[in-house]
Amino acid sequence: MSARRYEAEDIIGALEQLHEHISVSKNMLIELLRVRHDPDIRDLAQLSVSASDLLTDLLRSLRVRAKHGSLALRHHEVEVARxxxxxxxxxxxxxxxQADEIDEEALVH
Known part of the structure; x- marks a missing residue:
């Protein structure tokens, strides 16, 4: 396996991890939103959905290109990842x- 192939796998793996983190965070925000009707939580949940969708598209494109041996990231792809x-x-x-505030509230009560 060439060094370039390892690099492609590393890039895709890192983006998959980021996608997983965002998906888990999105689920946590949705659960939190059920308990607290906070506009900040709603906004973050919407951001997480958008970020997840963009990463899904980016990963799909990178996987196809990696199979064809080309994985130089384009400027807009780097910006999506950032x-x-x-x-x-x-x-x-x-x-x-939020967790710190909940802990503080628990100590007060």
């Missing part, structure tokens, strides 16, 4: 803050 990563980081930060 945007999805930022969405994931934002969701994690938000959920961490």
């Amino acid at each position: 945007s999805a990563s930022l969405v994931s980081e934002t969701i994690i930060r938000y959920l961490t803050i």
